Amino acid sequence: MENAAIFGWALLWIICWGALGGVVTPRIYARKDLEISQASFGGAVIGAALGPFSLLPLWVATPKITNRLIGIAIAIVVGIFIAAFALADPDNLCVANGGFVISQLANGIVIGIIYGLMALGLTLIFSILGVVSFAHGEFYMIGGMVTYFISAKWLPGVSPLVAILASCIVTFAIGYLFERIFLRPMGSGEIERPTEYAILVTFGLAFFLQYFTQALTSAVPVKAQRFFPFPRAELPADSGALLKMTPGNVTIFDAVSIPNPRFTAAVLALLMLAALLWFLYRTWVGKALRAVSQDRQAAAVTGINPDSMNSLAFSMGAMLAGLSGASLVQVFSWLPQVGIPAAARSFVIIVLGGMGSLPGAFLGGLIVGLVEAAGTGCIPDATRAAAYIPAYGMVILTLVLLLKPTGLFGREL
Amino acid sequence: MNPTALFRVAGAAAVVILLLIPLASSELGGLGPLVLSGYVMHLAITAFFYAILASSWSLLAGYAGQFSFGHMAFMAIGGYTSGLIGKFIRFTTAPSELCTDIPLFGSWWLVVLNIRRVGTIDESCLDMAKTETLPAGTLIVFPPVWASIAMGLVMGATFGLLVGWLVLRLRSTYLALFTIGFSEILRASISAEIPITEGQSGLELVPLFPAGLLGFSSTSKIPPYYAMLLLFLVAMAMMTWLAGSRFGLFIRAIREDEEAAAALGVNIVRYKVLVFVITSTLAAAAGALQGHYIGIITPNTLIILQMSLVIAMAVIGGLENIYTASVGAIVITFMLELLRTNITIGPLHIDMTLWRLVFFGLLLMLTLRFQRNGLLYPILERISRGGVAAETVSIRAAPDEDEVDVEDEEHPPSGPDENADAEAVNDHAESDR
Numbered sequence: 072m073e074n075a076a077i078f079g080w081a082l083l084w085i086i087c088w089g090a091l092g093g094v095v096t097p098r099i100y101a102r103k104d105l106e107i108s109q110a111s112f113g114g115a116v117i118g119a120a121l122g123p124f125s126l127l128p129l130w131v132a133t134p135k136i137t138n139r140l141i142g143i144a145i146a147i148v149v150g151i152f153i154a155a156f157a158l159a160d161p162d163n164l165c166v167a168n169g170g171f172v173i174s175q176l177a178n179g180i181v182i183g184i185i186y187g188l189m190a191l192g193l194t195l196i197f198s199i200l201g202v203v204s205f206a207h208g209e210f211y212m213i214g215g216m217v218t219y220f221i222s223a224k225w226l227p228g229v230s231p232l233v234a235i236l237a238s239c240i241v242t243f244a245i246g247y248l249f250e251r252i253f254l255r256p257m258g259s260g261e262i263e264r265p266t267e268y269a270i271l272v273t274f275g276l277a278f279f280l281q282y283f284t285q286a287l288t289s290a291v292p293v294k295a296q297r298f299f300p301f302p303r304a305e306l307p308a309d310s311g312a313l314l315k316m317t318p319g320n321v322t323i324f325d326a327v328s329i330p331n332p333r334f335t336a337a338v339l340a341l342l343m344l345a346a347l348l349w350f351l352y353r354t355w356v357g358k359a360l361r362a363v364s365q366d367r368q369a370a371a372v373t374g375i376n377p378d379s380m381n382s383l384a385f386s387m388g389a390m391l392a393g394l395s396g397a398s399l400v401q402v403f404s405w406l407p408q409v410g411i412p413a414a415a416r417s418f419v420i421i422v423l424g425g426m427g428s429l430p431g432a433f434l435g436g437l438i439v440g441l442v443e444a445a446g447t448g449c450i451p452d453a454t455r456a457a458a459y460i461p462a463y464g465m466v467i468l469t470l471v472l473l474l475k476p477t478g479l480f481g482r483e484l
Numbered sequence: 485m486n487p488t489a490l491f492r493v494a495g496a497a498a499v500v501i502l503l504l505i506p507l508a509s510s511e512l513g514g515l516g517p518l519v520l521s522g523y524v525m526h527l528a529i530t531a532f533f534y535a536i537l538a539s540s541w542s543l544l545a546g547y548a549g550q551f552s553f554g555h556m557a558f559m560a561i562g563g564y565t566s567g568l569i570g571k572f573i574r575f576t577t578a579p580s581e582l583c584t585d586i587p588l589f590g591s592w593w594l595v596v597l598n599i600r601r602v603g604t605i606d607e608s609c610l611d612m613a614k615t616e617t618l619p620a621g622t623l624i625v626f627p628p629v630w631a632s633i634a635m636g637l638v639m640g641a642t643f644g645l646l647v648g649w650l651v652l653r654l655r656s657t658y659l660a661l662f663t664i665g666f667s668e669i670l671r672a673s674i675s676a677e678i679p680i681t682e683g684q685s686g687l688e689l690v691p692l693f694p695a696g697l698l699g700f701s702s703t704s705k706i707p708p709y710y711a712m713l714l715l716f717l718v719a720m721a722m723m724t725w726l727a728g729s730r731f732g733l734f735i736r737a738i739r740e741d742e743e744a745a746a747a748l749g750v751n752i753v754r755y756k757v758l759v760f761v762i763t764s765t766l767a768a769a770a771g772a773l774q775g776h777y778i779g780i781i782t783p784n785t786l787i788i789l790q791m792s793l794v795i796a797m798a799v800i801g802g803l804e805n806i807y808t809a810s811v812g813a814i815v816i817t818f819m820l821e822l823l824r825t826n827i828t829i830g831p832l833h834i835d836m837t838l839w840r841l842v843f844f845g846l847l848l849m850l851t852l853r854f855q856r857n858g859l860l861y862p863i864l865e866r867i868s869r870g871g872v873a874a875e876t877v878s879i880r881a882a883p884d885e886d887e888v889d890v891e892d893e894e895h896p897p898s899g900p901d902e903n904a905d906a907e908a909v910n911d912h913a914e915s916d917r
Contacts, residue, residue, distance in 0.1 A: 253849065264740075266657065267545075267551060268856075270657065271795070274660075275795075275852060278795075279842060279848070279849060282789075282838055282841040283845070286842055411668065412668060414664075418661040419665065455676055458672055458673075458676035459673070460672075461665070468662065468665060472650055472651060472654065473650065
């Protein structure tokens with residue numbers, strides 16, 4: 072970084088005015104007897120955006136803090152942040168090379184879709200059972216492991232789709248068994264303080280599954296072959312300016328380059344997402360699931376069995392995690408420990424999106440994917456940038472908990 | 485003998501036995517047929533270390549109902565703070581001029597050493613200063629171990645306060661979500677910042693006691709045994725007092741029903757943060773002491789496995805009682821070592837280093853499901869009932885309906901400062917009814 076000072080001062084400016092706005096605005100709104108539910112968060116982002124130039128008018132005029140106002144303020148903050156970064160480090164690839172930026176963005180979106188799918192499983196479980204599954208990362212890990220072992224070890228040559236299907240069945244079955252044995256008694260009042268019990272018992276499951284897998288497979292990293300290599304193609308022929316495909320990569324417009332494994336994983340995730348939406352919104356069982364998430368008693372009155380919906384939701388959530396693991400085992404190398412950072416990332420996503428919100432989980436996944444791509448691509452010291460990948464998510468989590476604990480689409484907690 | 489007195493006597497006997505155990509160590513020639521090797525003494529020290537962690541975690545999770553998965557992170561904060569102070573801070577009687585000098589009282593200076601780059605043989609600035617700028621006869625003093633451990637405690641408390649203030653305003657699930665990430669990020673940054681923390685190769689710490697203290701050699705296990713035992717006993721005494729005081733009553737009220745506690749005037753956020761800070765500080769103290777005893781601390785102490793083990797110890801022993809949690813920790817530490825030998829049955833080779841963890845994971849889940857209060861609880865409950873059936877106790881305890889008012893006036897409810905372990909046990913009996 073050439074002018075690290077510029078970036079540091081800009082950051083300090085944003086943080087100080089943001090903090091001031093976040094603290095003072097709700098008091099002013101409360102004194103004028105206005106609604107203050109959004110005042111703290113809104114004041115913080117508006118303060119961070121333009122400092123005194125936006126805070127003073129806000130305090131004088133005290134308009135209703137709408138989502139649009141907050142959206143504009145967030146856009147300005149992000150703009151200032153990027154501008155400061157560009158001024159501070161003009162030679163950075165992220166600033167100097169447009170193609171690199173677009174590639175990073177595309178890769179961030181692609182990986183974000185898969186993160187979103189995994190978080191969707193977690194948020195589905197939370198919305199029906201009211202339980203955060205701390206074993207979510209282990210289902211992700213098992214999904215990848217099963218896919219790898221079937222496609223590479225036990226039945227080499229079989230279509231990867233079979234392996235993915237098998238991993239779905241395995242994770243679904245484990246989820247179902249666990250729910251029946253350990254979570255079902257929570258509903259019947261047999262267990263005191265069910266929330267605490269659920270935290271601990273899913274954590275115990277994570278511990279058990281992780282070391283069970285490690286004892287069976289050993290701790291050597293594995294990585295699956297590309298599932299569906301691209302055909303070789305160039306458009307227009309010979310020059311490849313529009314589209315260029317090799318088995319391992321696709322390049323669009325000579326600029327955006329997406330590796331094949333990520334691309335297929337994202338396509339799989341999108342297909343699964345479409346299937347999930349169809350299931351939730353068009354079938355009787357899906358509607359019943361959503362009904363239970365809205366009001367358990369009322370759903371039970373109309374003849375839906377909430378207990379079986381619990382089982383279904385938990386096993387489907389586990390399956391979604393397994394599926395994202397299955398599609399990512401060709402992207403990352405796989406270890407029994409691989410689930411922990413993935414689970415931590417899913418926690419960030421569901422808190423960011425709002426606990427229990429399905430669109431929130433998906434949008435949160437995209438945001439986290441983009442932030443991680445920007446972080447790994449733009450931080451000058453490459454090894455350090457890679458080591459800090461989990462940190463980007465934590466920064467987001469801290470900000471969300473500080474500013475808006477209910478997340479983007481959260482229900483009141 | 486009534487149960488309370490029985491528990492007191494048993495506790496006193498346990499303390500005496502723990503204090504006398506070093507007499508049987510091989511360094512002192514053993515006690516008749518009983519000779520404990522240095523390895524067993526080491527295990528005992530490790531067992532106390534885990535017992536402090538498990539019992540403080542049980543105060544946080546079992547009493548206050550706040551589930552933190554970052555207990556080991558605070559442990560590591562304690563250890564690393566103490567280690568980094570030992571690595572980077574010196575006291576001198578003259579300014580070095582090459583390092584960062586901070587004037588203290590009199591002619592003393594606090595010198596912060598430079599961060600050396602990895603892979604180069606940069607000289608430490610103080611070594612250079614010795615030959616160049618420092619006048620002859622300048623004293624260079626290492627920070628005392630107790631002071632750096634104390635700083636470790638302060639850092640543990642500070643981080644506990646920050647994390648607690650951020651997260652404990654929200655529901656308890658958020659604490660679990662946040663701390664798991666906090667612990668991962670701490671591990672990642674310790675591994676990445678190699679020039680400061682030495683990364684995976686581990687930060688070396690100075691020994692707990694100077695060699696030759698009271699005639700013990702530098703590898704002797706007896707002084708660290710007493711140091712860790714002292715910390716363990718102090719921690720237990722403090723937590724017993726806390727659990728029996730108003731504070732303990734309030735945090736249990738929060739665990740049972742936050743809204744109800746708040747409605748009755750308990751400042752729930754303040755008490756939740758307070759209990760989080762206290763338990764984090766205890767974890768940091770254990771970490772700093774263990775770091776100095778082992779002599780090295782690595783980011784691997786932060787992996788989720790370590791946290792899972794502490795949780796398994798507390799839960800299997802008995803989560804809602806600091807005593808059962810610590811006994812569980814001591815028993816499981818020794819069991820983990822006993823289960824270490826690999827088994828070969830014909831062609832089948834079983835790697836016990838992994839399968840024992842699988843076993844404990846399964847045991848953890850089954851304990852939670854079928855014996856919520858831990859495997860030691862039925863024994864304790866039986867003792868506290870005095871051998872009579874649970875039904876008899878509840879019939880005896882239930883007053884006749886028309887006598888209720890009279891009973892209450894004649895025997896005001898006993899104060900919370902009664903013996904806490906008996907009270908905790910009574911608690912279980914009550915919650916069971």
